[in-house]
Amino acid sequence: MAIQETAVSYYGLGYVEHAAADFEEIRAHHCTTVILAVTEFEFDFWRPNLPAVVAAARRAGLKVLLDPWGIGKFFGGEQVSLFLQNNLENRQVSALTDEKLNAACFNTPAFRDYFMHFCLTLLREAGADGFFWDEPHYLLPKSYASITGGAGDDWSCRCPVCRKKFADYYGYEMPKLLTDDVKQFRWREALEILEETSRRIKVFDPAQEITICVHATLNTYYVTEQRGYDDWERVAASPYFDVFSTTIVSWELPEPFFRSIAERTAAVAKKYNKQSERWLMGYYRQPDDFAQIDRMTDLYESLGIDRLAAWTYRGGFGTRLAAPDALGLWDCIGRNYKRILKR
Numbered sequence: 001m002a003i004q005e006t007a008v009s010y011y012g013l014g015y016v017e018h019a020a021a022d023f024e025e026i027r028a029h030h031c032t033t034v035i036l037a038v039t040e041f042e043f044d045f046w047r048p049n050l051p052a053v054v055a056a057a058r059r060a061g062l063k064v065l066l067d068p069w070g071i072g073k074f075f076g077g078e079q080v081s082l083f084l085q086n087n088l089e090n091r092q093v094s095a096l097t098d099e100k101l102n103a104a105c106f107n108t109p110a111f112r113d114y115f116m117h118f119c120l121t122l123l124r125e126a127g128a129d130g131f132f133w134d135e136p137h138y139l140l141p142k143s144y145a146s147i148t149g150g151a152g153d154d155w156s157c158r159c160p161v162c163r164k165k166f167a168d169y170y171g172y173e174m175p176k177l178l179t180d181d182v183k184q185f186r187w188r189e190a191l192e193i194l195e196e197t198s199r200r201i202k203v204f205d206p207a208q209e210i211t212i213c214v215h216a217t218l219n220t221y222y223v224t225e226q227r228g229y230d231d232w233e234r235v236a237a238s239p240y241f242d243v244f245s246t247t248i249v250s251w252e253l254p255e256p257f258f259r260s261i262a263e264r265t266a267a268v269a270k271k272y273n274k275q276s277e278r279w280l281m282g283y284y285r286q287p288d289d290f291a292q293i294d295r296m297t298d299l300y301e302s303l304g305i306d307r308l309a310a311w312t313y314r315g316g317f318g319t320r321l322a323a324p325d326a327l328g329l330w331d332c333i334g335r336n337y338k339r340i341l342k343r
Protein backbone atom coordinates (compact mmCIF):
# COMPACT_ATOMS: atom_id res chain seq x y z
CA MET A 1 0.00 0.00 0.00
CA ALA A 2 1.17 3.46 -0.83
CA ILE A 3 1.24 6.23 1.71
CA GLN A 4 -2.24 7.72 1.84
CA GLU A 5 -1.98 10.44 4.46
CA THR A 6 0.50 13.25 5.02
CA ALA A 7 0.28 15.42 8.11
CA VAL A 8 1.85 18.49 9.62
CA SER A 9 1.41 20.03 13.06
CA TYR A 10 0.30 23.61 13.55
CA TYR A 11 0.61 26.05 16.47
CA GLY A 12 -1.26 29.24 17.21
CA LEU A 13 -5.03 28.92 17.27
CA GLY A 14 -6.14 32.43 18.16
CA TYR A 15 -7.27 34.21 14.99
CA VAL A 16 -9.42 32.20 12.61
CA GLU A 17 -8.68 34.26 9.49
CA HIS A 18 -4.92 33.90 10.01
CA ALA A 19 -5.19 30.17 10.58
CA ALA A 20 -7.40 29.86 7.47
CA ALA A 21 -4.69 31.44 5.30
CA ASP A 22 -2.09 29.09 6.81
CA PHE A 23 -4.30 26.07 6.13
CA GLU A 24 -4.30 27.01 2.43
CA GLU A 25 -0.50 27.03 2.54
CA ILE A 26 -0.54 23.66 4.32
CA ARG A 27 -2.80 22.29 1.59
CA ALA A 28 -0.44 23.73 -1.03
CA HIS A 29 2.33 21.73 0.66
CA HIS A 30 0.32 18.58 -0.09
CA CYS A 31 -0.70 17.82 3.47
CA THR A 32 -3.90 15.82 3.86
CA THR A 33 -4.06 16.29 7.63
CA VAL A 34 -3.31 19.04 10.13
CA ILE A 35 -2.53 18.20 13.75
CA LEU A 36 -3.59 21.18 15.85
CA ALA A 37 -1.35 21.58 18.90
CA VAL A 38 -3.88 22.80 21.48
CA THR A 39 -2.17 24.23 24.56
CA GLU A 40 -3.71 24.42 28.01
CA PHE A 41 -3.69 28.21 27.70
CA GLU A 42 -5.57 28.09 24.39
CA PHE A 43 -8.11 25.72 25.87
CA ASP A 44 -8.55 28.07 28.82
CA PHE A 45 -8.49 31.37 26.91
CA TRP A 46 -9.18 30.97 23.16
CA ARG A 47 -11.70 28.17 23.39
CA PRO A 48 -14.57 30.12 21.75
CA ASN A 49 -12.49 30.33 18.56
CA LEU A 50 -11.37 26.72 18.36
CA PRO A 51 -14.48 25.35 16.57
CA ALA A 52 -14.09 28.04 13.89
CA VAL A 53 -10.39 27.20 13.48
CA VAL A 54 -11.24 23.53 13.03
CA ALA A 55 -13.99 24.44 10.56
CA ALA A 56 -11.53 26.55 8.56
CA ALA A 57 -9.13 23.61 8.32
CA ARG A 58 -11.89 21.35 7.13
CA ARG A 59 -12.97 23.92 4.55
CA ALA A 60 -9.41 23.83 3.24
CA GLY A 61 -9.87 20.09 2.72
CA LEU A 62 -7.81 18.91 5.70
CA LYS A 63 -8.48 16.15 8.17
CA VAL A 64 -8.12 17.66 11.65
CA LEU A 65 -6.59 15.91 14.66
CA LEU A 66 -6.35 17.54 18.07
CA ASP A 67 -3.14 17.20 20.08
CA PRO A 68 -3.44 18.20 23.77
CA TRP A 69 0.09 19.41 23.33
CA GLY A 70 2.40 19.10 26.34
CA ILE A 71 -0.58 18.80 28.67
CA GLY A 72 0.66 18.63 32.27
CA LYS A 73 4.04 17.86 30.69
CA PHE A 74 2.57 14.35 30.39
CA PHE A 75 2.67 14.75 26.62
CA GLY A 76 5.69 16.02 24.75
CA GLY A 77 5.91 19.69 23.84
CA GLU A 78 7.40 23.03 24.78
CA GLN A 79 4.19 24.66 25.99
CA VAL A 80 3.83 25.69 29.66
CA SER A 81 1.28 23.89 31.80
CA LEU A 82 -1.65 25.54 33.56
CA PHE A 83 -2.24 22.32 35.50
CA LEU A 84 1.22 22.57 37.04
CA GLN A 85 0.71 26.28 37.72
CA ASN A 86 -2.61 25.72 39.46
CA ASN A 87 -1.83 22.51 41.35
CA LEU A 88 0.79 22.14 44.06
CA GLU A 89 0.16 18.40 44.38
CA ASN A 90 -0.53 15.61 41.87
CA ARG A 91 3.01 15.79 40.53
CA GLN A 92 5.27 12.96 39.60
CA VAL A 93 7.76 12.16 42.37
CA SER A 94 11.33 10.93 42.10
CA ALA A 95 11.74 7.39 43.41
CA LEU A 96 15.21 7.98 44.77
CA THR A 97 14.94 11.47 46.26
CA ASP A 98 11.18 11.79 47.00
CA GLU A 99 11.26 15.23 45.37
CA LYS A 100 8.28 16.50 43.40
CA LEU A 101 9.02 16.82 39.70
CA ASN A 102 7.83 19.29 37.07
CA ALA A 103 5.27 16.99 35.49
CA ALA A 104 1.75 15.96 36.44
CA CYS A 105 1.25 12.41 37.67
CA PHE A 106 -1.25 10.99 35.20
CA ASN A 107 -2.21 8.27 37.67
CA THR A 108 -3.80 10.79 40.04
CA PRO A 109 -7.58 11.30 39.90
CA ALA A 110 -6.96 15.07 39.69
CA PHE A 111 -4.94 14.92 36.48
CA ARG A 112 -7.08 12.15 34.97
CA ASP A 113 -10.17 14.31 35.47
CA TYR A 114 -8.38 17.35 34.04
CA PHE A 115 -7.18 15.46 30.97
CA MET A 116 -10.57 13.83 30.43
CA HIS A 117 -12.37 17.17 30.71
CA PHE A 118 -9.93 18.79 28.27
CA CYS A 119 -10.41 16.08 25.65
CA LEU A 120 -14.14 15.48 26.03
CA THR A 121 -14.86 19.21 25.92
CA LEU A 122 -12.88 19.57 22.70
CA LEU A 123 -14.64 16.48 21.37
CA ARG A 124 -18.07 18.02 21.95
CA GLU A 125 -17.22 21.56 20.89
CA ALA A 126 -14.49 21.58 18.28
CA GLY A 127 -15.77 19.23 15.60
CA ALA A 128 -12.44 17.62 14.71
CA ASP A 129 -11.86 14.15 13.24
CA GLY A 130 -9.86 12.67 16.08
CA PHE A 131 -7.09 12.99 18.65
CA PHE A 132 -3.34 12.60 18.65
CA TRP A 133 -1.67 11.26 21.82
CA ASP A 134 1.69 12.95 21.58
CA GLU A 135 4.69 11.27 23.27
CA PRO A 136 3.00 10.45 26.59
CA HIS A 137 5.60 9.64 29.23
CA TYR A 138 6.77 9.35 32.80
CA LEU A 139 9.26 12.14 33.37
CA LEU A 140 12.11 9.80 34.30
CA PRO A 141 14.14 7.85 33.32
CA LYS A 142 15.56 7.59 29.83
CA SER A 143 17.81 4.78 30.97
CA TYR A 144 21.19 3.74 29.66
CA ALA A 145 22.47 4.34 26.15
CA SER A 146 19.35 6.30 25.36
CA ILE A 147 18.79 7.61 21.86
CA THR A 148 16.77 10.62 22.95
CA GLY A 149 18.28 11.61 26.29
CA GLY A 150 20.77 11.04 29.08
CA ALA A 151 21.37 8.15 31.41
CA GLY A 152 19.77 7.82 34.81
CA ASP A 153 19.10 5.42 37.68
CA ASP A 154 16.18 7.41 39.04
CA TRP A 155 12.61 6.89 37.92
CA SER A 156 9.12 8.24 38.49
CA CYS A 157 6.44 8.11 39.65
CA ARG A 158 6.47 7.26 43.33
CA CYS A 159 3.95 9.85 44.48
CA PRO A 160 1.49 9.08 47.30
CA VAL A 161 -1.23 8.09 44.81
CA CYS A 162 1.04 5.70 42.90
CA ARG A 163 2.40 4.23 46.14
CA LYS A 164 -1.10 3.58 47.48
CA LYS A 165 -2.30 2.07 44.17
CA PHE A 166 0.76 -0.15 44.05
CA ALA A 167 0.38 -1.32 47.68
CA ASP A 168 -3.35 -1.97 47.22
CA TYR A 169 -2.65 -4.10 44.12
CA TYR A 170 0.49 -5.98 45.10
CA GLY A 171 0.08 -6.03 48.90
CA TYR A 172 3.44 -4.50 49.73
CA GLU A 173 5.14 -1.11 49.76
CA MET A 174 6.19 0.22 46.36
CA PRO A 175 9.95 -0.40 46.02
CA LYS A 176 12.48 2.30 45.29
CA LEU A 177 14.06 0.07 42.67
CA LEU A 178 12.61 -0.41 39.21
CA THR A 179 11.60 -4.04 39.81
CA ASP A 180 9.48 -6.11 37.45
CA ASP A 181 6.36 -5.39 39.52
CA VAL A 182 7.09 -1.68 39.32
CA LYS A 183 7.55 -1.90 35.54
CA GLN A 184 4.27 -3.78 35.15
CA PHE A 185 2.51 -1.26 37.37
CA ARG A 186 3.88 1.69 35.38
CA TRP A 187 2.92 0.14 32.01
CA ARG A 188 -0.58 -0.71 33.17
CA GLU A 189 -1.30 2.70 34.70
CA ALA A 190 0.23 4.57 31.77
CA LEU A 191 -2.13 2.87 29.35
CA GLU A 192 -5.17 3.22 31.59
CA ILE A 193 -5.59 7.00 31.26
CA LEU A 194 -5.28 6.97 27.45
CA GLU A 195 -7.48 3.89 26.99
CA GLU A 196 -10.24 5.25 29.20
CA THR A 197 -10.18 8.67 27.51
CA SER A 198 -10.11 7.07 24.05
CA ARG A 199 -12.95 4.73 25.00
CA ARG A 200 -15.14 7.64 26.11
CA ILE A 201 -14.31 9.58 22.95
CA LYS A 202 -15.39 6.62 20.82
CA VAL A 203 -18.56 6.07 22.85
CA PHE A 204 -19.52 9.67 22.07
CA ASP A 205 -18.54 9.39 18.40
CA PRO A 206 -17.32 6.02 17.03
CA ALA A 207 -15.92 7.77 13.93
CA GLN A 208 -13.27 9.59 15.99
CA GLU A 209 -9.77 8.43 15.05
CA ILE A 210 -7.12 7.99 17.75
CA THR A 211 -3.39 8.02 17.05
CA ILE A 212 -1.00 6.88 19.76
CA CYS A 213 2.47 8.28 19.13
CA VAL A 214 5.20 6.81 21.34
CA HIS A 215 8.91 7.50 21.60
CA ALA A 216 11.02 5.91 18.88
CA THR A 217 13.18 3.88 21.24
CA LEU A 218 15.60 1.04 20.68
CA ASN A 219 13.62 -1.46 22.77
CA THR A 220 16.36 -4.03 22.66
CA TYR A 221 16.82 -6.81 25.18
CA TYR A 222 19.23 -4.60 27.10
CA VAL A 223 17.98 -1.09 26.49
CA THR A 224 14.55 0.41 26.91
CA GLU A 225 13.71 3.94 27.99
CA GLN A 226 11.09 2.97 30.58
CA ARG A 227 8.93 6.00 29.84
CA GLY A 228 5.76 3.96 30.28
CA TYR A 229 4.97 3.29 26.60
CA ASP A 230 8.10 1.48 25.46
CA ASP A 231 6.35 -1.89 25.33
CA TRP A 232 5.06 -1.31 21.79
CA GLU A 233 3.21 -4.63 21.61
CA ARG A 234 1.17 -3.75 24.66
CA VAL A 235 0.37 -0.27 23.31
CA ALA A 236 -0.47 -1.35 19.75
CA ALA A 237 -2.64 -4.22 21.00
CA SER A 238 -5.04 -1.77 22.64
CA PRO A 239 -8.41 -1.81 20.87
CA TYR A 240 -8.92 1.91 21.45
CA PHE A 241 -6.15 3.15 19.14
CA ASP A 242 -6.42 3.29 15.35
CA VAL A 243 -2.95 4.46 14.36
CA PHE A 244 0.37 3.33 15.85
CA SER A 245 2.93 6.08 15.41
CA THR A 246 6.54 6.47 16.54
CA THR A 247 8.19 9.84 17.04
CA ILE A 248 10.78 11.90 15.24
CA VAL A 249 14.41 10.87 15.20
CA SER A 250 17.15 13.38 14.49
CA TRP A 251 18.57 13.58 10.97
CA GLU A 252 22.00 13.15 12.57
CA LEU A 253 21.33 9.52 13.45
CA PRO A 254 22.64 6.76 11.16
CA GLU A 255 20.27 5.71 8.39
CA PRO A 256 20.06 2.06 9.59
CA PHE A 257 18.35 3.40 12.70
CA PHE A 258 15.64 5.01 10.52
CA ARG A 259 15.13 1.65 8.86
CA SER A 260 15.01 -0.25 12.15
CA ILE A 261 12.44 2.10 13.71
CA ALA A 262 10.25 2.05 10.59
CA GLU A 263 10.41 -1.73 10.19
CA ARG A 264 9.41 -2.28 13.80
CA THR A 265 6.70 0.39 13.67
CA ALA A 266 5.15 -1.15 10.54
CA ALA A 267 5.41 -4.70 11.91
CA VAL A 268 3.76 -3.95 15.26
CA ALA A 269 1.01 -1.88 13.64
CA LYS A 270 0.29 -4.58 11.07
CA LYS A 271 0.22 -7.32 13.70
CA TYR A 272 -2.57 -5.53 15.53
CA ASN A 273 -4.39 -4.30 12.44
CA LYS A 274 -3.51 -0.64 12.95
CA GLN A 275 -2.30 1.99 10.52
CA SER A 276 1.40 2.81 10.92
CA GLU A 277 2.88 6.30 10.96
CA ARG A 278 6.43 7.62 10.83
CA TRP A 279 7.57 11.18 11.44
CA LEU A 280 9.94 13.46 9.60
CA MET A 281 11.87 16.02 11.63
CA GLY A 282 10.61 19.26 10.15
CA TYR A 283 12.02 21.71 12.70
CA TYR A 284 15.20 22.38 14.68
CA ARG A 285 17.58 20.16 12.71
CA GLN A 286 17.79 19.53 9.01
CA PRO A 287 19.92 17.10 7.02
CA ASP A 288 23.18 18.35 5.51
CA ASP A 289 21.68 17.33 2.20
CA PHE A 290 17.91 17.56 1.69
CA ALA A 291 18.18 14.45 -0.51
CA GLN A 292 18.23 12.49 2.75
CA ILE A 293 14.56 13.47 3.21
CA ASP A 294 13.76 12.02 -0.22
CA ARG A 295 15.59 8.79 0.68
CA MET A 296 13.87 8.39 4.05
CA THR A 297 10.47 9.11 2.50
CA ASP A 298 11.10 6.38 -0.08
CA LEU A 299 12.42 4.06 2.63
CA TYR A 300 9.32 4.49 4.78
CA GLU A 301 7.07 3.84 1.82
CA SER A 302 9.04 0.74 0.81
CA LEU A 303 8.73 -0.65 4.34
CA GLY A 304 4.94 -0.39 4.26
CA ILE A 305 4.42 2.68 6.44
CA ASP A 306 0.86 3.97 5.89
CA ARG A 307 1.22 7.59 6.92
CA LEU A 308 3.85 10.29 7.09
CA ALA A 309 3.82 13.27 9.43
CA ALA A 310 6.13 16.23 10.02
CA TRP A 311 6.60 18.54 12.96
CA THR A 312 5.95 21.40 12.20
CA TYR A 313 4.38 24.08 9.95
CA ARG A 314 7.04 26.19 8.15
CA GLY A 315 9.88 24.27 9.79
CA GLY A 316 9.23 26.11 13.06
CA PHE A 317 10.04 29.42 11.34
CA GLY A 318 10.22 32.25 13.88
CA THR A 319 10.55 29.98 16.92
CA ARG A 320 13.60 29.08 19.00
CA LEU A 321 13.35 25.64 17.45
CA ALA A 322 13.36 26.75 13.83
CA ALA A 323 15.49 24.72 11.43
CA PRO A 324 18.43 26.71 10.00
CA ASP A 325 16.63 26.90 6.63
CA ALA A 326 13.14 26.47 8.04
CA LEU A 327 11.21 27.50 4.93
CA GLY A 328 13.47 25.44 2.66
CA LEU A 329 12.88 22.42 4.90
CA TRP A 330 9.11 23.00 4.80
CA ASP A 331 9.17 23.21 1.01
CA CYS A 332 11.24 20.02 0.80
CA ILE A 333 8.72 18.16 2.94
CA GLY A 334 5.92 19.52 0.74
CA ARG A 335 7.68 18.29 -2.41
CA ASN A 336 8.06 14.85 -0.89
CA TYR A 337 4.42 14.74 0.17
CA LYS A 338 3.40 15.63 -3.38
CA ARG A 339 5.68 12.97 -4.81
CA ILE A 340 4.50 10.24 -2.48
CA LEU A 341 0.78 10.96 -2.78
CA LYS A 342 0.89 10.82 -6.56
CA ARG A 343 2.11 7.24 -6.62
Ligand SMILES: [Zn+2]
Pocket: 091, 092, 093, 105, 106, 107, 108, 157, 158, 159, 160, 161, 162, 163
Ligand atom coordinates in the same frame (compact mmCIF):
# COMPACT_ATOMS: atom_id res chain seq x y z
ZN1 LIG B 1 2.25 9.17 40.77
